Amino acid sequence: MILRRWALLAAVIATSAAAPASADKPTLTIYTYSSFVSEWGPGPALQPLFEAQCGCSINWVSLEDGAALLSRLKLEGVQTEADIVLGLDTNLTAETAATGLIAPHEADLSALTLPIAWDDANFVPYDYGYFAVVYDSQILPNPPQSLAELTAPGDGPKIILMDPRTSTPGLGLLLWVKQVAGDGAAEAWTNLAKKTLTVTKGWSEAYGLFLKGEAPMVLSYTTSPAYHVMMESTDRYKAAEFAEGNYLQVEVAARLKTSDQPELAKLFLAFLTSRAAQEKLPTTNWMYPVIDLGDALPQAFRDLKVPAKALLMPSDQVAANRSAWIEEWLNSAGQ
C-alpha cells in the first residue's frame, strides 16, 4: 500500500518535472538509447523542432543501447507501444527486420551522402561514424598505422576495448577484425589480447579510463577528436589512420507496423534527414550528418581525416555469423 502511494507520488513528481503533454495532442512514442535523450544528446534539440512542425508531442522511452532496443522489440512483439525505434545500427537491421515489426519508411532519401549506397526500404539513416583507435598524441606520438600492425604479435602500447557482447563499438571492432583478417581473426585476437589493458562493458567506461590516462589508446570513433577540439580546444586526442580502412557504423531509425500514428511516424522519419535536424546532430551525437551540410558542418568535423576506405558487412551476414564470431573471440582473446 505504502509502496503504491510512493509510486504514485514519484510518478507525479516525475511527470510534473517533465514537459507537460497536453491531452488532445497526438503522441508519438519513440524508443531510443539513453544518451540520445540526455541533456547533451540530440533529443532535447530535436524535440521542439519536430513538435512545432507536427502539432504532436514526443514520448521518449530510453533504453541502454541499440542492442537493448532490439531485445525490447522482440520482447514486446506486436504489443509494443513504440511508433518509432531510433538508434539501431547497421549490424542489427537484418535481425530487426526479421521480427516482422518494421514498416517501410516511404521517405525520400535522395539527398543522402553516406559513404555507401543506401537501398534499405525499412531503415532511415540519421548519422554515421567510423570506428577508430583514438590515441593520446602526448603519450604516443607514433600510433599503429594499420589494423595489421595493431594486431601483430609482440608487445606494444596498451589499448582499452569494449566487450562485443555488451557494446556496439565492441561488436564493430569484432567485425572490423573479421573483415580485414578473415581466417586470421583468431590469431589477430590472441595477439591483440596481449596489448589490451582491459575490455569494458561499454564505451563510456572505456573512454573514461582512457581520459584518465590508464592507456594511450582506446576504441572509439574518428569523430571523437572533434569533441575535444570544439569543447576543450585541444588537439591532443587523435584518431589513428588505418591503411585497411575503418569499419562504418550507420545509425538508423524505423517505424513500426503496429503504430497507431503511421502518418506522424512517417513525418518524423522524413524530419530526421531534414537539414534542420541534421544540423543538430554533429555537436550532440558527435557523428557525421547523413546529408551535405556545406558550411553548416562545424570546422572541427571538416578538419577530420576521412578514412581511406569504409568497411561494412552486410547486415544478414552479421546476423548469421555473430554468435560464431563471438565464440571465436572468446576462445582466442579469453585465454
Place this chain on the structure above:
Amino acid sequence: MRIASLFVAALLIAGIGAALLMLFTQAGGADIAGLLRSVYLRRVLEFTLLQAGLSTAISIALGVPVARAFAAESTFPGRRLLLGLMSLPIVLPSLVAVFGIVAIYGQNGVLASLLRGLGVAARPDIYGLGGVVLAHVFFNLPLAVRLLLPGWQSIPLETWRLAAQLGMSGWARFRLIEAPMLRRYLPQAAAAIFLLCVGSFAIVLALGGGPGAATFEVAVFEAIRFEFDPPRAALLALCGLALNLACLALAQQAVGEAALGTGWRGGAQVWSAGWSRGRVVNGVFLLAAAVFVLAPVLATVTDGIAGLIRAHLNWAALARAAGISLALAVPAAFAALALALPLVLAEAAARAPDPRRAGWLRIVSALPIAVSPMALGLGWFLILRLAVEGLPRAVIGVILLNTLMAVPFVAAILRPAVERAHHRHERLCRALGIAGWRRWRLIDWPVLRPGIGMAAALAAAMALGDLVGIGLFGDARLRNLTLLLYDQLGAYRMEGAAATALLLLLLVFVTYQGIERMVGGRAAA
C-alpha cells in the same frame, strides 16, 4: 509473527520464482545441453569461483581484525564518523568505485606517481584477477566490518570483566570468548560477501582485463541482450542460484550455536586503558583499513571538486535527478524493511525450538542476492507489462526491484540485534504475558530501533545507486543521478561526471546519516 513471516517468505519465493518462470515462457531456442557443455561457461564458472573465493577470504581475513579494533577502541574521537565513511563503499555505484580505485591504484594513479617519484620503475598493474579482487575487497571489507562488529558488541561487559579477573591472556580470551562468537557470525558474513562477488558484473568487466575474466551475470546479460533468449538467461540464472544456494547451505552448516550472553550491555567499553601492544595493533589495523578504503573515496571527492569548479552544470537537472533518486530509493528501503523484519523476528523466535525452520528463513531472506538481478528484473518487467504501463510501470518496477535486492542486506543488519533482543527479553515477556503490539511498542521497538535505523539507511543508500532497474524499466522522464552520471560519461563530459559522482556520494552519505538518525534515534551507531 509466524504467519507474517510465512507470508513474506512465500512472497519472496513467489517474486523470484515468478520472474524466472516468466522468462521460461518466452520464446527462445535454449540449447540446454550445449549450454552445459560449453567450454567457455566452464571457464567463467572457474573464474567466478576463484575471484569470489579470494575476494571473500581476503575481505574476511582483514574484516575480523578491523571489526575487532572498532569494537575494542569504542571511544576514540571521530569513531562514529570513521565508521560511517568506511561504510560508503558498500553503497557506492560500481562505476564510481571503479574510477575511484583507478585514480589510486591505476596505471596513472596516485600509487603509480608515488612509485615514479621514488624512482621505482615498476608500475602497478591491477587489470586482471588482481584488480577484480582489489575492487571486491574495497567493497566488501566495509561490509565484513559492518556484519562482524555486532558480534563483538554481543559479548557482554561482564564476560570481559570475568576474563580480566581470571587473568586470561589475549590468546585465551580469543579462543574462549571471541572464537565461539565468530563461529556464529563469520559464516553468514562470508556467504553474503561470496554471493555479492559471484553476482558482480560491471566491475569484473572493467578491471578484469579480458573476456577470460567474466561472471555468470555476463552470460545472463549476453543471453538477454544479444541472443535474445530469455529461457537461456533463466537457465543461467538457475545455475547461478544453485551455486549460491549451495554456498548458503554450507554457511548454514558452519554456523556455530554459541550461547548468547545475557549481560546488560556489550561493546561500549575500552578493554584496557593506556597503551598496550594490543592497542597499537588495533590502531595499525584501523589506520590501514581507513587508508585503503578512504583513498579511492577521497579521490572521487577531489576529482568531484575539480569537476564542480570547471564543468558547466545544469543544477536544475541535477536537483531533479537527485529528487528522483530519493523518491525511488526511500520507499524501496522501507518496503525492504517491512519484508525483512518479520522474517528476522520469526527466525529469532524459531532458533531454539526449531533450528531447521530458522535456517530456512535465513536462506529465504538471502535469496534475492542469490539470483541474477538482470534475470529478476527482466522477469518482473514481463510480469508488470501485463498489468501497468508507462511511467507508473517504470516507477513500480524500479522500486520493486530495489526492494527485493535490499532485503538480504536489511536482514543481515537486523539479525544480530533481533537475536540479542529476543534472547534477552523472551522469557521475561512470556512470564509477564506481554505480547503482540504492546510487546513491540514497549520492549522490542526501543531495543531494535538503532538496528532498524541502520538497516533502512543502508537499503536506501544502496537503492540510490540503482542502475539496473532504471536501465531495464527505462522511461525518459525517470532519470536518476546514477543515470545522469552515465549520460555525462557517454557524452564525453568527464568533469561533469566527476562532479555528479561527488554529489551522488554526498547524497548517499546524507541520506544514510539522515535515515539512521531519524529512524534509529540518538542511540544509533
